[in-house]
Amino acid sequence: MSTIKDVAKKAGVSISTVSLVINKKGYVAQKTLEKITNAIKELNYKPLHSARKLATKKTGNIGYIVWDVHFSEVEIFYSQIFLGMEYATRETDNYILLTTVKEHFDPKVDLPRFLKYKDVDGVVLAGRVPHNLIDYLENQSVPFVLVDYGISGKIYNSIVIDNYNGAFQAVDQLIKSGKKNIGFVGGSFYHPSVKERYRGYKEALEVNGKGNNKYIERNSYFKKEETSPEVGQIGVKKIFSNGNTVDGIFCCNDTTALGVMHELKNQNIKIPDEVAVVGFDDITSSSFCTPTLSTVRVPKFDVGKEAFKLLSEIIESPNVTPQTRTISVEYIKRQSS
Amino acid sequence: MSTIKDVAKKAGVSISTVSLVINKKGYVAQKTLEKITNAIKELNYKPLHSARKLATKKTGNIGYIVWDVHFSEVEIFYSQIFLGMEYATRETDNYILLTTVKEHFDPKVDLPRFLKYKDVDGVVLAGRVPHNLIDYLENQSVPFVLVDYGISGKIYNSIVIDNYNGAFQAVDQLIKSGKKNIGFVGGSFYHPSVKERYRGYKEALEVNGKGNNKYIERNSYFKKEETSPEVGQIGVKKIFSNGNTVDGIFCCNDTTALGVMHELKNQNIKIPDEVAVVGFDDITSSSFCTPTLSTVRVPKFDVGKEAFKLLSEIIESPNVTPQTRTISVEYIKRQSS
DNA sequence: CTGAAAGCGCTTACAG
DNA sequence: CTGAAAGCGCTTACAG
Numbered sequence: 001m002s003t004i005k006d007v008a009k010k011a012g013v014s015i016s017t018v019s020l021v022i023n024k025k026g027y028v029a030q031k032t033l034e035k036i037t038n039a040i041k042e043l044n045y046k047p048l049h050s051a052r053k054l055a056t057k058k059t060g061n062i063g064y065i066v067w068d069v070h071f072s073e074v075e076i077f078y079s080q081i082f083l084g085m086e087y088a089t090r091e092t093d094n095y096i097l098l099t100t101v102k103e104h105f106d107p108k109v110d111l112p113r114f115l116k117y118k119d120v121d122g123v124v125l126a127g128r129v130p131h132n133l134i135d136y137l138e139n140q141s142v143p144f145v146l147v148d149y150g151i152s153g154k155i156y157n158s159i160v161i162d163n164y165n166g167a168f169q170a171v172d173q174l175i176k177s178g179k180k181n182i183g184f185v186g187g188s189f190y191h192p193s194v195k196e197r198y199r200g201y202k203e204a205l206e207v208n209g210k211g212n213n214k215y216i217e218r219n220s221y222f223k224k225e226e227t228s229p230e231v232g233q234i235g236v237k238k239i240f241s242n243g244n245t246v247d248g249i250f251c252c253n254d255t256t257a258l259g260v261m262h263e264l265k266n267q268n269i270k271i272p273d274e275v276a277v278v279g280f281d282d283i284t285s286s287s288f289c290t291p292t293l294s295t296v297r298v299p300k301f302d303v304g305k306e307a308f309k310l311l312s313e314i315i316e317s318p319n320v321t322p323q324t325r326t327i328s329v330e331y332i333k334r335q336s337s
Numbered sequence: 338m339s340t341i342k343d344v345a346k347k348a349g350v351s352i353s354t355v356s357l358v359i360n361k362k363g364y365v366a367q368k369t370l371e372k373i374t375n376a377i378k379e380l381n382y383k384p385l386h387s388a389r390k391l392a393t394k395k396t397g398n399i400g401y402i403v404w405d406v407h408f409s410e411v412e413i414f415y416s417q418i419f420l421g422m423e424y425a426t427r428e429t430d431n432y433i434l435l436t437t438v439k440e441h442f443d444p445k446v447d448l449p450r451f452l453k454y455k456d457v458d459g460v461v462l463a464g465r466v467p468h469n470l471i472d473y474l475e476n477q478s479v480p481f482v483l484v485d486y487g488i489s490g491k492i493y494n495s496i497v498i499d500n501y502n503g504a505f506q507a508v509d510q511l512i513k514s515g516k517k518n519i520g521f522v523g524g525s526f527y528h529p530s531v532k533e534r535y536r537g538y539k540e541a542l543e544v545n546g547k548g549n550n551k552y553i554e555r556n557s558y559f560k561k562e563e564t565s566p567e568v569g570q571i572g573v574k575k576i577f578s579n580g581n582t583v584d585g586i587f588c589c590n591d592t593t594a595l596g597v598m599h600e601l602k603n604q605n606i607k608i609p610d611e612v613a614v615v616g617f618d619d620i621t622s623s624s625f626c627t628p629t630l631s632t633v634r635v636p637k638f639d640v641g642k643e644a645f646k647l648l649s650e651i652i653e654s655p656n657v658t659p660q661t662r663t664i665s666v667e668y669i670k671r672q673s674s
Numbered sequence: 675c676t677g678a679a680a681g682c683g684c685t686t687a688c689a690g
Numbered sequence: 691c692t693g694a695a696a697g698c699g700c701t702t703a704c705a706g
Contacts, residue, residue: 001455003682003683003684004683004684005683013692013693014692014693014694015683015684015685015693016685016686016692016693016694016695017691017692017693019684019685019686020685020691020692022684023685025685025686026691026692027691028691028692029691029692032691032692046453046454046455047454047683047684048391048455048682048683048684049387049396049454049456049684050386050387050388050390050391050396050682050683050684051387051391051682051683051684051685051698052683052684052685053387053684053698054385054387054388054391054682054683054684054685054697054698054699054700055683055684055685055686055697055698056684056685056686056698057698059386059387061432068420071416071420076413076416079408079413079416082435083408083437086435086436086437090450095398095434095450095451095456096434096435097432097433097434098419098423098433098435099423100420100423113427113432114432116383117383117384117386118338118383118385119386119432229625258625259625262625262626262627265627266627285622288566288595288596288599289599289626290599290602290603340698340699340700341699341700342699350676350677351676351677351678352677352699352700352701353676353677353678353679353701353702354675354676354677356700356701356702357675357676357701359700360701362701362702363675363676364675365675365676366675366676369675369676384699384700385698385699385700386700387698387699387700388682388698388699388700388701389699389700389701390682390700391681391682391683391684391698391699391700391701392681392682392699392700392701392702393682393700393701393702394682
């Protein structure tokens, strides 16, 4: 491997000047620039990252932390976001370090190694994460951005999905397609997205003159757990055991919707004729289940790219006021509605 | 942040000795050891990785490369393997850099950045990968291990899954459960796993006195494509359009099996009474589809751990003869069989 | 068993 | 516009 010294020698200049060229800093005479550029090409020179990092005191790494349960779910939601980030990263000098954390997270014991050793310049937290992790990052002044998560009463740098409008649109469409009695099945309100999607659901009902609380209460089901197909299954059982007559179910996400459809099929209820189902996220399985699932598409890849962009900006200027960027979504009609 | 100098000063020794302690090298007097250990604790000292890397000429990174199509599939097969690796990595000083490559891979253009900049000590290639990538790694003497893939006629360091025995067991069980006429639906033979699973299928038929080629030909379907639910759907259509009477289908993997079940349901064929279905891999959806899918469980997490172990060994001693380690699998009976 | 010194390959004021 | 020099924080022979 050739070093900056070799390049300098070959180009007949000092290493300082070579460094300027590599980093596109300062002014270098056109002729000198050419000589150096050629030397770099001929030697196929690549700066050694560890040396550069030692000199600049940057690590060049950014961390991506996701709750382990989220990562091993049916959905590859958070891997897609990761991929979007990784993709954005390719234009830069950064690498992403992906790790998972447990729900019951103790910073003293479970701290990701790259945080312990200060091996990252910043961190992206995807989805619901332990609050004491967030506290830790704040205390240590590690730049971070939340993705698809938030804590009420606090403002952090974050990328959020337009959950409210997506849900509103989906339910509004359901009503416009002739459905009269629309239920909601969802998981934990710990996750702000679920809250927002529920809010969109309620608003759409109200706007269409159906928004009374008794109605909603009868036709809704929540479980204080992470969302999963089981939550959907149980939801259907509960709602129908009340002797209800819903003809549409809006689910807090596709994973839940999968369980809802599963149970409807078990009960020989026709989808979408007797009951229409709509999810949220557009995970890959939604196109392959039977019937295919109508949903609200979240552009995961773009979410990842945006997260990386925001984080990079914060790393550059750490003291700017926290901001929230909203990614918009799109209703996708398939067979289930 | 404190440095090795601070520790040396506090302990009243030289930085050389501190370095010995950190790296557990050479002999250090018990008393000195204690002083240094205490100083490290008090200062909460962590060696700066970039400095260490610069001095040792190691990067401390290992790459994980997976074909992009594999990574964005329904299955989170390759993410699980990644997680197993990441987990194994936590006990060490290594980080994993995950990236994807395209099918039509040109080393001149598409080379992952961490390879271009020599930012990894070795690489794990998961699943089917471009052969010219493998060639590149060989030429550049980058240590690597293949996971769940191989090229006939060549021997590389690799972790493979016991595809043959898993398939044999699954089909044997199907026969023992009373099924008489078992078909096979699979994807591309480019992937050696598919080949091996097919071989296991054929052997199980033969051992049970059903192995004639005409029989198999009539009841099998392959597509020269990557496996997917669609491949499964088409497979069912083809097999039944021949006027066949299979009462069991063994699929090359769960993803395909999902499509097979989808199509059987479309045709109102009862699973498992009329036709039983068995997949391979045990992806998460297999437990949540309707009916739940019988399959052969691949311990993805362990595969990842083993891959990391092998790679570490190769990095230590690069010139050992290439070896293949086989991970065993287990038949899981669910509703579909 | 321990320390002084060189070196890893960069960047960055600073001087000119 | 360019170069000499110091420095980033480690490791590693080497000497004692």
